[in-house]
């Protein structure tokens with residue numbers, strides 16, 4: 001098996017501040033796509049809601065909220081573990097998007113620290129710990145039932161900045177066209 005490179009923040013990484021056009025501290029982060037499993041208001045989605053938060057070091061940071069529902073169980077009465085990882089992917093992807101976009105998740109590690117009962121609310125935080133070229137190093141925490149409640153999970157991830165061509169080449173053409181991308185542009189990216 002090939003070992004993945006480390007998620008450890010390199011010494012040369014710099015503080016990743018919010019882009020000048022990103023939402024300000026306290027503002028709600030808009031749903032980034034009407035079909036997103038993480039943030040859109042879909043019957044089967046996670047329905048995460050996120051806000052921009054302040055950070056002592058001036059780095060991009062957010063806070064998010066997710067209510068745990070019946071259909072999200074793994075063990076009886078408890079959240080399926082993969083959904084915590086999915087929630088972190090959304091939260092960490094959203095905080096990265098305050099700095100630069102588009103980016104994709106390259107690596108994401110989740111530590112499960114305590115069970116998460118259905119019916120409770122997760123309060124998640126995400127922060128961009130640093131940037132080095134295309135690489136954005138991020139971390140997150142999930143608290144139970146209050147923004148400062150017990151920590152039930154933590155995550156570290158690496159996101160990579162990509163060009164729009166990444167989606168033009170890989171997304172289904174019909175989905176791109178539904179977003180208004182001209183068919184000619186999609187064909188050119190795939191030629």
Ligand SMILES: CCCCCCCCCCCC(=O)SCCNC(=O)CCNC(=O)[C@H](O)C(C)(C)COP(=O)(O)OP(=O)(O)OC[C@H]1O[C@@H](n2cnc3c(N)ncnc32)[C@H](O)[C@@H]1OP(=O)(O)O
Pocket residue numbers: 004005006093102103104105106107135158160162164167168176179181
């Ligand atoms: C119009 C519609 C708009 C639509 C816009 C909407 C945006 C929505 C965004 C949604 C986000 C997601 O859902 S993301 C979904 C899940 N993620 C994905 O599908 C990504 C799938 N993976 C990939 O496409 C690729 O592997 C990439 C892009 C991540 C990397 O490929 P690459 O660009 O060729 O980069 P590569 O040369 O391999 O690596 C660059 C550097 O990163 C390091 N690196 C690469 N992968 C890893 C890794 N897993 N763990 C550690 N380190 C890694 C390498 O060692 C290297 O370091 P060094 O040698 O330079 O030091």
